[in-house]
Amino acid sequence: MSRWLRMGLTDKLFVPLVGILLLSVLLTTYLTSSAQRISDRQRVEQYTGRIRAQWITLVRELWIKGEIDDLNHILRVSVETDSLLTYAILYDSNRRVIAGTSAIDTFSVTGLRLNIPVHGPGNQAGLFVAGYAGRFESGTSLGLKMAILIAGLSTIIIGSLIYMRLLDKVLLKRIRAASAAATAIANRDLTQKLDESGDDELASLAHAFNVMVVNLRSLTKAIHRVVVEIDDETAGILASVDSQALLSMTQKEQVSQITRTMASMAEISNQIAVSSSEVVKIADNTLKGSDKGVAATDDSRGLMDQIAIGNSERVEQIKDLKRRAVQIGDVMEFIERIADQTKLIAFNASIEAAGAGEMGRRFEVVAREIRRLAENVSESAGQISTRITDIQQSIEAISARSVEESQKVQSGLVASLHTVTVLHSIREGANRTTEQVQGISTAIGNQNEAAANLLNSLKVIDRQSGELNQGLSGLRFIAGALKGLSTSLHEISSSFKLETDPESTSSRTS
Amino acid sequence: MSEGASQQAEATIDPVDNYRSFLISSAAKVEFCLDLADTRGVSTIGKIIPIPGTVKSIVGLTYFRGGIEAAVDLRQIWEASLDEVEKITHAVLVEAEGRRAVLLVDSLIDLYNCNPVEASSQYATSSFIGQDGEIKFNGRTIPIISAGLLLKSIDKIN
Numbered sequence: 001m002s003r004w005l006r007m008g009l010t011d012k013l014f015v016p017l018v019g020i021l022l023l024s025v026l027l028t029t030y031l032t033s034s035a036q037r038i039s040d041r042q043r044v045e046q047y048t049g050r051i052r053a054q055w056i057t058l059v060r061e062l063w064i065k066g067e068i069d070d071l072n073h074i075l076r077v078s079v080e081t082d083s084l085l086t087y088a089i090l091y092d093s094n095r096r097v098i099a100g101t102s103a104i105d106t107f108s109v110t111g112l113r114l115n116i117p118v119h120g121p122g123n124q125a126g127l128f129v130a131g132y133a134g135r136f137e138s139g140t141s142l143g144l145k146m147a148i149l150i151a152g153l154s155t156i157i158i159g160s161l162i163y164m165r166l167l168d169k170v171l172l173k174r175i176r177a178a179s180a181a182a183t184a185i186a187n188r189d190l191t192q193k194l195d196e197s198g199d200d201e202l203a204s205l206a207h208a209f210n211v212m213v214v215n216l217r218s219l220t221k222a223i224h225r226v227v228v229e230i231d232d233e234t235a236g237i238l239a240s241v242d243s244q245a246l247l248s249m250t251q252k253e254q255v256s257q258i259t260r261t262m263a264s265m266a267e268i269s270n271q272i273a274v275s276s277s278e279v280v281k282i283a284d285n286t287l288k289g290s291d292k293g294v295a296a297t298d299d300s301r302g303l304m305d306q307i308a309i310g311n312s313e314r315v316e317q318i319k320d321l322k323r324r325a326v327q328i329g330d331v332m333e334f335i336e337r338i339a340d341q342t343k344l345i346a347f348n349a350s351i352e353a354a355g356a357g358e359m360g361r362r363f364e365v366v367a368r369e370i371r372r373l374a375e376n377v378s379e380s381a382g383q384i385s386t387r388i389t390d391i392q393q394s395i396e397a398i399s400a401r402s403v404e405e406s407q408k409v410q411s412g413l414v415a416s417l418h419t420v421t422v423l424h425s426i427r428e429g430a431n432r433t434t435e436q437v438q439g440i441s442t443a444i445g446n447q448n449e450a451a452a453n454l455l456n457s458l459k460v461i462d463r464q465s466g467e468l469n470q471g472l473s474g475l476r477f478i479a480g481a482l483k484g485l486s487t488s489l490h491e492i493s494s495s496f497k498l499e500t501d502p503e504s505t506s507s508r509t510s
Numbered sequence: 511m512s513e514g515a516s517q518q519a520e521a522t523i524d525p526v527d528n529y530r531s532f533l534i535s536s537a538a539k540v541e542f543c544l545d546l547a548d549t550r551g552v553s554t555i556g557k558i559i560p561i562p563g564t565v566k567s568i569v570g571l572t573y574f575r576g577g578i579e580a581a582v583d584l585r586q587i588w589e590a591s592l593d594e595v596e597k598i599t600h601a602v603l604v605e606a607e608g609r610r611a612v613l614l615v616d617s618l619i620d621l622y623n624c625n626p627v628e629a630s631s632q633y634a635t636s637s638f639i640g641q642d643g644e645i646k647f648n649g650r651t652i653p654i655i656s657a658g659l660l661l662k663s664i665d666k667i668n
Binding site: 340343344348350351352354355 | 531533546547549550551552553554600618621
């Protein structure tokens with residue numbers, strides 16, 4: 001028994017089966033050959049008449065239809081049987097089937113090549129039984145042969161049953177264990193282990209199965225670790241994608257803002273360009289006005305020089321007039337003093353006349369007239385002095401005013417010189433302004449060109465940001481799907497039982 | 511003197527009848543008149559040499575027409591306010607009852623001739639020292655200062 005157990009499975013199955021089959025074949029061959037002869041003979045007799053009748057009918061119909069033009073071409077007619085079906089086939093010398101018929105009906109197999117070996121002479125019917133062909137012979141007793149056949153068959157059946165039972169107890173138990181283990185593995189239990197005892201194929205299979213389970217367990221653990229890493233990486237990717245998306249949105253918004261700012265700057269630059277043109281015109285007008293102002297100021301300076309000269313002459317004349325007025329005042333003082341003296345003399349004359357009595361009355365009249373004249377002279381001299389004083393005051397005022405005007409003229413000259421200097425500065429400034437504004441215009445043109453290029457670049461960046469956002473959205477969807485897959489894979493890998501349950505192990509061991 | 515006043519004074523002269531002539535002047539803005547009979551002459555004021563120990567009204571000695579005369583300041587006699595004193599410019603030599611003195615005056619205004627009745631002291635409305643009547647001159651009442659009374663009053667004050 002132990003040797004049988006150590007045998008290979010092929011040996012276990014093949015050797016007994018071959019023995020049983022040989023025995024059965026021998027027994028069955030012997031029994032059936034005898035039995036068939038008896039049975040076939042009866043059936044041939046039964047069927048032959050029918051087939052001949054049908055055959056004749058068939059040949060006649062073919063002859064009438066013209067499909068057979070020469071009966072000599074019909075070399076052989078064979079009536080063959082297959083199990084309980086008996087049929088006849090008409091074929092030519094090249095074994096090409098012309099027509100066929102069975103015990104049941106007529107069938108057309110025209111054109112087929114008959115590869116069935118035919119026994120017997122040509123143009124004769126033959127009968128075939130499966131596994132056996134030959135002419136009917138008379139045999140042994142049918143009852144004995146049937147008993148032998150039944151005994152052989154019974155032996156085969158019983159032996160087979162016994163062997164199957166043995167197989168069931170020895171081999172199928174291990175196969176079932178393997179099947180159960182496979183089912184458990186199919187149910188994600190990777191703790192299964194088969195008994196590897198023995199040297200047969202089942203032991204090798206169990207060893208291979210166990211190696212496979214160990215490898216599968218290692219693979220599952222590796223998958224689990226990888227899934228965890230994928231899950232972590234996916235979460236990182238998602239976070240990175242979200243951050244990138246947020247950054248991209250911010251960048252897109254900033255690019256939009258920069259684009260708007262650049263557009264505003266371009267508009268402002270255009271306005272500056274227009275203003276620069278206006279400034280150039282104004283500077284040109286200022287230049288022309290400065291030239292005119294310089295010319296007018298030069299003319300004004302000439303006139304003011306003439307005025308200053310005239311004013312100086314007038315001042316000198318006024319001073320001379322003032323001196324003359326002072327001289328007149330001195331003369332008038334002198335006249336007043338004379339008048340006072342005259343008046344005093346007149347008083348004394350009157351006094352003397354009064355002292356002279358009657359004789360001095362005429363003289364007193366003269367003295368009175370003299371005194372009146374002196375008073376008139378004095379009064380007139382006083383009035384003249386007053387007038388001269390007024391004239392002197394007027395001359396003083398005129399002189400002061402002339403001096404003041406002269407000073408103003410001098411101030412005007414200084415101011416005109418300053419004005420000329422300022423106008424020259426304005427002219428120079430206008431020239432510089434024109435040059436600077438032209439430079440500004442050139443710079444603004446370059447700036448506008450650069451701004452246009454920058455604007456186009458920003459538009460490209462904006463479009464690329466949109467595409468990047470779309471790509472990030474897709475990447476996020478993929479990352480989400482990947483996370484879902486990793487989660488599913490994690491669940492799947494987690495569903496595998498990788499460690500042996502101690503209780504079950506102990507129970508199995510026990 | 512205005513022309514109207516002269517015509518008025520001249521109109522009152524009667525060459526036949528006696529009449530009195532007055533020298534109208536002012537001292538310390540007070541107009542007064544002196545009888546020409548007592549007046550010996552007028553002049554601008556000269557240098558005055560103070561004399562110690564004399565009365566306050568005699569301010570010193572001055573030279574007048576070849577003689578040394580006593581200079582009398584009427585402002586001191588009439589006790590006029592010094593604020594009202596104008597600059598003394600002229601001197602009037604008077605002589606009465608054998609006395610001579612030079613009166614210092616502010617100005618010589620005019621000569622006036624009038625009837626002796628008109629120059630009466632009967633209805634005098636003021637009482638200056640040395641006053642002896644008053645006259646109407648151009649609508650103003652002017653006191654007549656007598657040289658004799660004035661010089662006597664100086665003696666009395668002294």
